[in-house]
Amino acid sequence: MLQDNIKILLSFIVLVLIQTLIFNQIALFGFSYPTVYLFFVISYRFDKSQFILIFLGFLLGLTIDLLQGSSGSNTIATLLISFLRPFMIKFFFGNNLDSISLLSMNSKTNNQIIFIASIILVHQVIMQCVAYLDFHHFMVIFRNTIVNSTLTFIILFSSVTLFKNKN
Amino acid sequence: MQWFLTTLIQYKNFLFFIFLFGIGIVFSSTGSNFHRTKLQKFGHVISGELLKPIHNSKSYLNLNQTNERLLKENNHLRQELLNYKKLEASKNIDPLDSSLSDYLVHSAEVVRNSYANARNVLILDKGSNDGIKKDMSVIGPNGIIGIIKQTSPNFSSVISILYQDFKINAKLIHTGAFGSLYWEGRDPRKMMLSDVSVINKITKGDTIVTGGMSAYFPEGIPIGKITEFETPTSGGYYVIEVELFNNLTNLEYVYVIDNKSRSEFLDLQKQDNNASR
Numbered sequence: 001m002l003q004d005n006i007k008i009l010l011s012f013i014v015l016v017l018i019q020t021l022i023f024n025q026i027a028l029f030g031f032s033y034p035t036v037y038l039f040f041v042i043s044y045r046f047d048k049s050q051f052i053l054i055f056l057g058f059l060l061g062l063t064i065d066l067l068q069g070s071s072g073s074n075t076i077a078t079l080l081i082s083f084l085r086p087f088m089i090k091f092f093f094g095n096n097l098d099s100i101s102l103l104s105m106n107s108k109t110n111n112q113i114i115f116i117a118s119i120i121l122v123h124q125v126i127m128q129c130v131a132y133l134d135f136h137h138f139m140v141i142f143r144n145t146i147v148n149s150t151l152t153f154i155i156l157f158s159s160v161t162l163f164k165n166k167n
Numbered sequence: 168m169q170w171f172l173t174t175l176i177q178y179k180n181f182l183f184f185i186f187l188f189g190i191g192i193v194f195s196s197t198g199s200n201f202h203r204t205k206l207q208k209f210g211h212v213i214s215g216e217l218l219k220p221i222h223n224s225k226s227y228l229n230l231n232q233t234n235e236r237l238l239k240e241n242n243h244l245r246q247e248l249l250n251y252k253k254l255e256a257s258k259n260i261d262p263l264d265s266s267l268s269d270y271l272v273h274s275a276e277v278v279r280n281s282y283a284n285a286r287n288v289l290i291l292d293k294g295s296n297d298g299i300k301k302d303m304s305v306i307g308p309n310g311i312i313g314i315i316k317q318t319s320p321n322f323s324s325v326i327s328i329l330y331q332d333f334k335i336n337a338k339l340i341h342t343g344a345f346g347s348l349y350w351e352g353r354d355p356r357k358m359m360l361s362d363v364s365v366i367n368k369i370t371k372g373d374t375i376v377t378g379g380m381s382a383y384f385p386e387g388i389p390i391g392k393i394t395e396f397e398t399p400t401s402g403g404y405y406v407i408e409v410e411l412f413n414n415l416t417n418l419e420y421v422y423v424i425d426n427k428s429r430s431e432f433l434d435l436q437k438q439d440n441n442a443s444r
Contacts, residue, residue: 031283066210069288072195083184131285
């Protein structure tokens with residue numbers, strides 16, 4: 001139990017550092033910042049408290065926002081995605097889950113791909129909309145959402161595959 | 168009562184979510200209240216401390232290019248200084264006497280650069296200990312960069328000109344026509360100039376400089392050149408696209424300008440406001 005909590009805390013810190021020190025430093029194609037910290041929301045265990053995830057999601061977004069100097073878009077998007085996560089889990093995997101986290105799930109690969117992709121896409125759409133908050137910038141929002149989501153998906157899907165617990 | 172408590176516990180996730188969502192909305196709303204400023208200041212100090220070592224190693228790797236760029240700039244400045252000295256020699260005034268000049272220049276390094284967000288904020292490695300104050304203007308080797316937003320003892324944050332809802336007074340160097348410059352958010356090299364009346368003739372390649380109508384930037388600092396413009400079918404103003412001289416994506420050294428007559432300017436503006444009321 002304690003070990004699990006320490007793991008969660010550690011992954012929180014490591015992901016914040018990776019995001020701010022590496023991915024926010026290199027703007028790919030000149031404008032794209034992949035949001036790799038979503039790994040936290042994706043890899044959070046299914047049986048852990050949803051209440052705490054909402055709080056941690058909020059905290060994660062706020063930390064990134066403060067370190068990046070952006071005005072709240074990460075906070076709102078990450079909070080919303082941590083709130084929506086249980087509904088998405090139910091939607092994509094059904095009611096009876098056979099594993100305790102995405103990292104130990106070895107069946108339903110297609111469902112896993114769609115789950116990760118939709119979390120990333122919803123997060124990006126909300127984040128870009130909050131950041132620009134203006135229909136005039138539709139093309140910018142669209143471009144950023146597509147490119148960021150694709151890059152984030154590639155990074156997160158490969159890291160999920162890499163960190164899978166082998167049976 | 169029991170019913171109330173049961174509902175409360177049943178929907179605790181949703182209620183907690185709504186509560187935090189409210190905080191998030193307040194945080195992202197543009198009104199700069201005290202807490203938000205405090206929080207952001209904390210954020211910029213932490214990220215300054217975190218990024219300093221990375222910036223140091225990065226700048227070590229770029230030393231060659233940086234030297235070259237500085238050399239070029241030095242060369243240019245030296246040339247200007249020589250011309251200036253020649254001019255001043257006839258008047259018997261020391262051109263570098265700081266009590267006579269209106270502007271003081273501090274140099275600073277960019278610890279964190281940012282150009283791909285909707286609202287970009289840079290962090291510099293000089294703070295209030297080095298005499299940096301809020302609202303000073305920041306320029307680069309080839310033109311304007313932004314305005315100091317907050318200072319802490321060792322760092323300061325800068326609102327980049329690549330910042331949504333931030334407008335800068337600018338003018339065309341040839342005709343002297345004024346307009347306001349803003350960023351559309353698409354490309355860190357391009358900005359838009361609006362409010363230039365069609366009675367002024369403009370051509371591609373015209374240079375845009377700061378207008379000096381606000382107390383932020385001194386007049387005549389280069390900004391960019393016109394790459395494209397549209398003459399509107401209705402309405403009397405051009406839509407002009409400007410390419411910036413400064414490459415904001417690879418900033419390393421910048422200059423912070425302290426306008427000593429700024430307070431005078433602001434006083435005057437205040438008096439004017441009071442008088443027109």
